[in-house]
Amino acid sequence: MIKGFRGTSLVDYPGKIASVIYTYGCNFRCPYCYNIELLLPEFYKDLEDLSEEKIIQHLKERLSFIQGVVITGGEPTIWGKRLLSLIDRLKCELALPIKLDTNGSNPEVIKILLEENLIDYIALDLKTSPQRYSELGGDFTQVEKTLDYLKDHVDKVEIRLTLYPGLIGEEELESLLPYLKPFCRIALQKYLPEKNLSGIPLTPYPKEVKERFFLYLQNHIPESHLIKRF
Ligand code: SF4
Incomplete structure (x- = not known):
């Protein structure tokens, strides 16, 4: 399940110095994915499997x-019960925020994590409009269920939007508004064209377009705190 570990990161957990555990495999295929080593079997098959013991020791x-x-x-x-058991173990043995x-x-994995109070912060990436999730191999009805569970825990949630021109534009933002509205923390983040799954990177939006999207959301969901990461 685990194919990567970073001992210290200042950017992955807002406001905290954190260690990062990387699992491999994904059920989506976002064209802008930059974690292709963990996404595609031809890459991750050569990466060493790291045992839970080793990770806990590092931590x-x-x-x-x-x-x-x-x-x-x-x-x-995607690791279901194995992920739940790892988080349970981390909580018991280290007592650190996760x-x-x-x-x-x-959604069922998220539901258990929330109900059993095993998780302190969840960052959920909304990729595009509900209608376009099938382009990524995803099923928005499942994402919608997750969002429903998260609505009751908004203090633990950050919704992220990656400003990839092929998947997020004005139309997509408009169709996502009802799903964004309940959440108080929404981050707009840049897409990195340097390395991605499609192999044909799109030119990122210019700064003024990203600012326009930011303003659009600010005007339509004024209760939410918007975070600029672009
Ligand atoms: S960016 Fe998309 S394809 Fe890549 S790991 Fe995340 S969900 Fe999976």
């Missing part, structure tokens, strides 16, 4: 200076 060595653990991927929730990055496609 224990860092307990004096890390303030949290981030689990990212790939898509961690953040999960997810595409929202496994």
